[in-house]
Amino acid sequence: MSRPEQLAPAEVFYNETESRKYTNNTRIQHIQAKMTLRALELLNLPKDTANFILDIGCGSGLSGEILTEEGDMWIGMDISPDMLATALDREVEGDLLLADIGNGIPFRAGTFDAVISISAIQWLCNADTSNADPKRRLLRFFNTLYASLKRGGKVAAQFYPMNDNQLDQIQSAAKVAGFQGGVVIDDPESKKNKKYYLVLSAGTPDVQINLEGVVMDAPTKERKLNKKQMKLMETRKDYIQRKKEVMKRRGKSVANDSKFTARKRRPRF
Amino acid sequence: MKFLTTNFVRCAIKSCDGAVNSFPLKYSEIELVQEEQDFQPEFILGILPRLDWPAILKVAADLGNTSLPSQLPEIDINDPSNEILLKDLHTLLIETQLVQGKMICENCNHVYHIKDSIPNFLLPPHLAN
Numbered sequence: 569m570s571r572p573e574q575l576a577p578a579e580v581f582y583n584e585t586e587s588r589k590y591t592n593n594t595r596i597q598h599i600q601a602k603m604t605l606r607a608l609e610l611l612n613l614p615k616d617t618a619n620f621i622l623d624i625g626c627g628s629g630l631s632g633e634i635l636t637e638e639g640d641m642w643i644g645m646d647i648s649p650d651m652l653a654t655a656l657d658r659e660v661e662g663d664l665l666l667a668d669i670g671n672g673i674p675f676r677a678g679t680f681d682a683v684i685s686i687s688a689i690q691w692l693c694n695a696d697t698s699n700a701d702p703k704r705r706l707l708r709f710f711n712t713l714y715a716s717l718k719r720g721g722k723v724a725a726q727f728y729p730m731n732d733n734q735l736d737q738i739q740s741a742a743k744v745a746g747f748q749g750g751v752v753i754d755d756p757e758s759k760k761n762k763k764y765y766l767v768l769s770a771g772t773p774d775v776q777i778n779l780e781g782v783v784m785d786a787p788t789k790e791r792k793l794n795k796k797q798m799k800l801m802e803t804r805k806d807y808i809q810r811k812k813e814v815m816k817r818r819g820k821s822v823a824n825d826s827k828f829t830a831r832k833r834r835p836r837f
Numbered sequence: 838m839k840f841l842t843t844n845f846v847r848c849a850i851k852s853c854d855g856a857v858n859s860f861p862l863k864y865s866e867i868e869l870v871q872e873e874q875d876f877q878p879e880f881i882l883g884i885l886p887r888l889d890w891p892a893i894l895k896v897a898a899d900l901g902n903t904s905l906p907s908q909l910p911e912i913d914i915n916d917p918s919n920e921i922l923l924k925d926l927h928t929l930l931i932e933t934q935l936v937q938g939k940m941i942c943e944n945c946n947h948v949y950h951i952k953d954s955i956p957n958f959l960l961p962p963h964l965a966n
């Protein structure tokens with residue numbers, strides 16, 4: 569089966585018929601929902617507030633609806649008028665912008681708490697028209713995306729790279745724009761379920777101040793860290809182990825710890 | 838599109854990136870609707886520090902509303918009377934929707950159109966970045 573990206577430009581491929589077919593397919597609904605939840609897990613946003621989130625390549629709002637359920641406010645961008653029309657028909661809560669992300673993210677600096685994107689950014693690697701330059705479009709995209717995020721804002725983008733070259737192209741453009749992060753691969757052994765998530769942060773969060781070399785007058789007694797600070801300091805392994813504890817307490821079965829627990833599946837860039 | 842969004846969208850053309858007058862866009866011939874939405878005080882509280890109040894005033898004036906306070910009032914979350922203020926902001930930012938009209942960049946004069954509540958930021962090939 570060929571990939572949609574190879575058949576036609578997105579705004580042509582996702583025409584009225586295809587948009588409706590895509591959106592009403594229960595298997596697709598299920599997969600997109602699962603990936604959205606996983607992206608949210610990777611973002612690890614504060615639960616006690618309503619976040620302001622950009623959904624890139626929002627399509628008909630399958631991912632956005634989950635953001636609404638989470639109590640977050642979102643804005644979606646998509647290049648396909650028919651996908652957006654389907655989103656309107658389904659009365660999604662988020663605002664919708666008709667836009668080509670390869671031309672940049674038209675928001676002022678520091679707008680969003682976080683960015684999510686499900687199954688969309690691989691389209692940027694395509695040269696659909698004769699004057700399209702994927703490299704330039706990727707850079708424009710990541711540069712303006714970086715600016716649109718508040719400091720320390722995070723991105724989780726599931727995507728389908730066609731090959732290692734695209735994987736590299738996307739990661740290096742993100743890096744050039746100033747992002748930190750890398751790619752997380754879920755189910756790397758499964759040809760069918762293997763999923764790529766680009767996970768980025770735009771600088772360090774304000775809360776993570778650097779206390780190195782600071783001398784304080786107060787007696788050096790062990791400061792008790794609050795929950796939030798503990799979370800900030802934990803490594804990925806600590807995080808996974810904490811989540812596993814929580815799951816166990818809730819009576820869910822979790823994988824036994826092994827030497828592979830929380831090992832990165834791909835080097836960071 | 839919600840009034841809130843006007844406080845964040847700017848001209849999409851690269852040569853307008855650093856230009857101060859590429860934000861906010863100028864709104865003209867706008868058709869508005871009021872649409873009831875869930876009241877989420879925690880969202881309003883969270884977004885307040887990020888609002889550009891002068892831009893709110895300018896866009897509100899474009900839409901014919903010149904009765905907003907010239908400065909964003911202080912909000913103390915422990916004071917119950919602030920509930921009213923948050924509700925007012927909710928009505929303005931979330932429930933006021935722009936359904937048709939034009940948005941114009943005051944730096945490059947490019948006109949963007951809003952149709953069926955969706956602003957169109959697609960650029961013609963000669964302006965594509």
Ligand SMILES: C[S@@+](CC[C@H](N)C(=O)[O-])C[C@H]1O[C@@H](n2cnc3c(N)ncnc32)[C@H](O)[C@@H]1O
Binds near residue numbers: 627628645651669692
């Ligand atoms: C597989 S759909 C995913 C839609 C939605 N995120 C979901 O999970 O259901 C991919 C979407 O990316 C959009 N897309 C592709 N290229 C784009 C571009 N250059 N700018 C904006 N959106 C784009 C397509 O129009 C399509 O709606």
Ligand SMILES: [Zn+2]
Binds near residue numbers: 943944946947
């Ligand atoms: Zn402009």
